[in-house]
Amino acid sequence: xxxxxxxxxxxxxxxxxxxxxxxxxxxxxxxxxxxxxxxxxxxxxxxxxxxxxxxxxxxxxxxxxxxxxxxxxxxxxxxxxxxxxxxxxxxxxxxxxxxxxxxxxxxxxxxxxxxxxxxxxxxxxxxxxxxxxxxxxxxxxxxxxxxxxxxxxxxxxxxxxxxxxxxxxxxxxxxxxxxxxxxxxxxxxxxxxxxxxxxxxxxxxxxxxxxxxxxxxxxxxxxxxxxxxxxxxxxxxxxxxxxxxxxxxxxxxxxxxxxxxxxxxxxxxxxxxxxxxxxxxxxxxxxxxxxxxxxxxxxxxxxxxxxxxxxxxxxxxxxxxxxxxxxxxxxxxxxxxxxxxxxxxxxxxxxxxxxxxxxxxxxxxxxxxxxxxxxxxxxxxxxxxxxxxxxxxxxxxxxxxxxxxxxxxx
Amino acid sequence: xxxxxxxxxxxxxxxxxxxxxxxxxxxxxxxxxxxxxxxxxxxxxxxxxxxxxxxxxxxxxxxxxxxxxxxxxxxxxxxxxxxxxxxxxxxxxxxxxxxxxxxxxxxxxxxxxxxxxxxxxxxxxxxxxxxxxxxxxxxxxxxxxxxxx
Ligand code: SF4
Ligand code: SF4
Ligand code: SF4
Ligand code: FES
Numbered sequence: 001x002x003x004x005x006x007x008x009x010x011x012x013x014x015x016x017x018x019x020x021x022x023x024x025x026x027x028x029x030x031x032x033x034x035x036x037x038x039x040x041x042x043x044x045x046x047x048x049x050x051x052x053x054x055x056x057x058x059x060x061x062x063x064x065x066x067x068x069x070x071x072x073x074x075x076x077x078x079x080x081x082x083x084x085x086x087x088x089x090x091x092x093x094x095x096x097x098x099x100x101x102x103x104x105x106x107x108x109x110x111x112x113x114x115x116x117x118x119x120x121x122x123x124x125x126x127x128x129x130x131x132x133x134x135x136x137x138x139x140x141x142x143x144x145x146x147x148x149x150x151x152x153x154x155x156x157x158x159x160x161x162x163x164x165x166x167x168x169x170x171x172x173x174x175x176x177x178x179x180x181x182x183x184x185x186x187x188x189x190x191x192x193x194x195x196x197x198x199x200x201x202x203x204x205x206x207x208x209x210x211x212x213x214x215x216x217x218x219x220x221x222x223x224x225x226x227x228x229x230x231x232x233x234x235x236x237x238x239x240x241x242x243x244x245x246x247x248x249x250x251x252x253x254x255x256x257x258x259x260x261x262x263x264x265x266x267x268x269x270x271x272x273x274x275x276x277x278x279x280x281x282x283x284x285x286x287x288x289x290x291x292x293x294x295x296x297x298x299x300x301x302x303x304x305x306x307x308x309x310x311x312x313x314x315x316x317x318x319x320x321x322x323x324x325x326x327x328x329x330x331x332x333x334x335x336x337x338x339x340x341x342x343x344x345x346x347x348x349x350x351x352x353x354x355x356x357x358x359x360x361x362x363x364x365x366x367x368x369x370x371x372x373x374x375x376x377x378x379x380x381x382x383x384x385x386x387x388x389x390x391x392x393x394x395x396x397x398x399x400x401x402x403x404x405x406x407x408x409x410x
Numbered sequence: 411x412x413x414x415x416x417x418x419x420x421x422x423x424x425x426x427x428x429x430x431x432x433x434x435x436x437x438x439x440x441x442x443x444x445x446x447x448x449x450x451x452x453x454x455x456x457x458x459x460x461x462x463x464x465x466x467x468x469x470x471x472x473x474x475x476x477x478x479x480x481x482x483x484x485x486x487x488x489x490x491x492x493x494x495x496x497x498x499x500x501x502x503x504x505x506x507x508x509x510x511x512x513x514x515x516x517x518x519x520x521x522x523x524x525x526x527x528x529x530x531x532x533x534x535x536x537x538x539x540x541x542x543x544x545x546x547x548x549x550x551x552x553x554x555x556x557x558x559x
Contacts (some may be wrong), residue, residue, distance in 0.1 A: 050507060080412050273508075282510025282547055318467065328548075332509065336462045339501050365508045372500055387501060390493035395484045400518040403497060 003404050004220040005243040006229070007210060011187035011236065016068065016214065023123060024099045024110055024216035024238060029096055030065040031237035032228055036103065038096040038122055042087075043068035051075065051152045052134040056082050058095075068098070071126050073155050074137035078304035078347045079192060080106040080116070080186055081225050084185075089116040089247050096122040096228075100131075102345035105378020106303035109341045112385055115306050125198030125221070127206030129157040130190035134349060145172055156207070159254070189346030192266040196258045200379055203229065209243060211252025217243060217251055266367065284391040285328070288356045292325045297351035298358055304338045335361060340387050341377045342366050374404070420474035420540040424533075425447040425464070427457045429487045429521050431479035437526030445530040446537040449477065458491020464503045465516060469506070472549035475515045475540035479532065482520040492520070503511070512543050 009022025015030075029041045044059040046069050047354045054075035059065055079097050083090050089110070099107065104125050111118035132140070141149045145164060154165040163173040175184075185191070197204045202225035209217040218240075220226050232238040243251075276284070299305050299312060311333045314321030319330050342362040349358045370376055373386035394403055426432040432453050438445065454460060457480030465476050478499065486492040496518065503513035517534045517539070 021480060071479075158532075228522070270422055278507075278510045278512055279547065280510070281508070285509045318463065328509075329467060332466050332470065332505070333463055335509075336466060336502070336505055340504060361508060365505055368504045368508070369501060372504070387497055390490050390497065394493045395490070395497070396474075398483055398520070400496060401500065402498065403493075 004226075005248055006218045006220070006240045007213065007215040007243050007247065008218050008229075008238050008240045009215040010318060011239050021210060022213075022215040024069060024218065025098065025126070025205055026066055026068065028228065028232050029068070029124065031064045031096075031232040031235055032059070032096050032122065033062040033065065035235065037228060037231060038094045041065060041068070042082065042095050042097045044075070044079075044098065045069055046072070046075075050150070051155065052149065058087070070098075071100075071128070073131050073157060074348070075134050075326040076100070076131040076346070078106070078301070078345055079103045080110060081301070081347075083107075083121070084115055084303065086307060089345065090120040091117050092120075094120045094122070096124060098124045098126055099198065099201060100128040101200075102128075102189075102343050102378075103194065103303075104198040104201040105195065105343040106255055106345060107383070108378045108381050109304055109343060110306070111381055112155045113306070118381060122224060123198075123201035123203075125201030125204040127197050127204060128190075128193075129196060130186040130193070132184075132186055136184055140179065140182075144174060144179055144182055144184055145174060146173070158207070159255060159257075165365055171346055178325065182197060187346045187350065189344045189349065189363070192262055192269060192363060193344055194259045194262040194266065196255055196262070200381070201225075206251075208254045209247040210397050211247055211250055215241075217247065255369050262370040266363070269360070270367060277354050285331075285361065289328050289331050290325050290356040291356060292330065292353060293323050294326045294330065295355065297352060298348035299334060299358055301351035302334075303345065303347065304339065304341050305334065307337070331358075331361075335365065338362055339365050340369055340373065340375065340385055343378045359387065372403075418536060418541055418544060419504045419546075420543075421472070422449045422450050422475040422477055422537060422540060423468045424451045424477040424479065425450055425457065425460050426453055426478075427480035427486075427492075428453050428455050430481040430485065430520075431529065432521035434479070434521040434529040438529045439503070441526050443526060443530040445533040449533055453495060456488050456491040457495040458486070458488060460495055460498070462498050462505070465499075465502050466505070467548060469511060469515060471559045472546055474543070474546045474549065475536060477533070477536050478516075478518045479521045479529070480518075482522060486495065487536065496551055509549065513541055513547065514543060520555050530545075 005036050008024040010016050015027050032038045033041055041059045044054040045067055047053040047055045052075050054072045056077055079099055080103055104123050110116045121254035138149045141147050151166045153167045156163045160176050161173045163171055165171050197282050199221045202222045204219040205216050218380050233240050311318050318325050375386045456477055468476050480492045499518045503516055507513045517536045521529045
């Protein structure tokens with residue numbers, strides 16, 4: 001088997017100093033641009049040099065690649081909507097995009113629906129162990145860490161701890177559980193997210209397994225990933241070294257631990273939900289949804305929502321205009337549209353000014369459907385979405401409530 | 411509508427496929443078969459036209475049950491419309507369950523044009539089932555209650 005696990009870093013001292021783990025991602029993106037393997041790079045950039053405010057930035061000049069910020073745990077953006085809405089789904093432009101696992105999964109779902117052109121995208125996946133809302137993070141740095149948020153130079157979630165680096169080079173760490181007790185929790189969707197290494201992207205990059213070395217552990221996940229890395233190595237932009245067994249083991253151990261925690265959390269949520277009676281659920285959701293001010297934030301932020309003629313608009317005759325809160329139909333339409341394909345990215349909930357726990361609703365339905373349809377959104381680009389596909393085999397199943405082996409265990 | 415479940419007469423919306431179940435209903439009618447008069451029928455050219463939103467909208471508008479009947483798998487006049495519907499109904503039932511509306515308020519059945527007796531049976535059983543569930547919880551709440559709970 002061709003080796004696909006490497007440690008990589010930039011031989012250039014300046015790039016190495018700027019990137020967080022040996023500057024491998026920065027060097028790779030720069031090399032891709034220089035050699036015209038892509039037309040542009042889409043990445044995140046800090047705004048006003050703050051780690052709590054990120055803006056997406058499209059770069060065509062290789063000299064400017066170093067301005068991108070790598071992983072931002074306190075300013076989660078979604079890159080998918082930007083490609084879809086503002087870059088015409090990369091239909092006629094080759095773009096390298098840095099993406100968290102949830103971004104990568106949303107790209108896969110949109111590619112299945114012909115909303116983005118997968119062949120034109122080079123997905124540079126960044127491992128993710130969770131993100132915080134900027135407001136929560138800022139307060140946490142100030143109060144729990146006792147530091148000025150403006151002094152923050154970097155942050156990292158590792159082995160159940162949040163580790164921050166300050167501008168003077170010093171580091172501080174706190175137990176995640178302790179932080180939760182003080183009221184500082186990650187975004188809810190991150191707690192239940194078990195996709196920590198984005199293997200649906202072309203490469204998956206992270207610190208796990210670098211074992212203290214100033215290098216990035218890269219897993220190559222597609223032929224395109226090989227192509228880009230080979231080019232970078234040949235051009236001398238990257239130094240690559242096959243990962244040792246020890247490094248691979250360490251990474252695996254960290255990933256397993258993170259995934260198990262997330263799965264336990266998800267299971268706990270689903271069990272809690274199942275304990276509620278029908279009346280209790282209805283009361284719970286009517287209570288939350290009655291706060292909706294119909295700002296359309298959830299729809300506009302969601303990478304999966306892409307209809308041009310949206311059912312939520314008054315002219316479609318389903319939700320009357322000028323009424324707040326809207327009838328629960330408003331959220332149920334959205335729920336039915338993302339039911340099978342929500343990637344739990346949390347953008348809807350972040351956008352909601354009324355703090356309605358939307359992903360809680362979507363994720364429960366999504367996990368129930370995953371069992372019935374044997375489908376995990378955003379993982380396999382060759383698996384069509386379950387509500388827009390049927391199989392030949394189903395022609396010969398007569399039962400009205402069974403579509404295959406899995407569907408009967410309702 | 412009174413509170414006692416026994417006298418409760420549910421309102422049921424039936425979405426029927428033109429080619430099979432609608433004809434099956436016709437056959438039940440001309441054969442003078444007895445079945446409960448709780449259903450109001452909407453005819454579709456194929457069950458494949460039924461958007462889950464139609465079902466959800468009917469329920470949030472207060473009907474007590476939604477019955478969908480179409481051609482048996484393999485017999486859909488457009489090939490696989492009914493197979494899509496089967497998947498969508500599976501999804502919609504779960505959706506209803508998640509927000510707290512009993513999924514049993516939605517029922518899918520296959521009824522061919524020749525199956526008049528089956529049509530009567532399906533309507534009878536589903537009416538009974540809906541009756542046992544009692545009124546749709548959303549129909550009982552006033553608009554005010556629905557939005558200030
Ligand atoms: S949902 Fe998962 S991939 Fe997305 S930010 Fe949270 S932990 Fe990272
Ligand atoms: S519904 Fe929310 S969590 Fe799901 S994909 Fe859309 S924005 Fe992300
Ligand atoms: S973001 Fe929140 S308030 Fe705005 S429309 Fe969506 S649910 Fe309603
Ligand atoms: S034609 Fe009857 S279900 Fe499609």
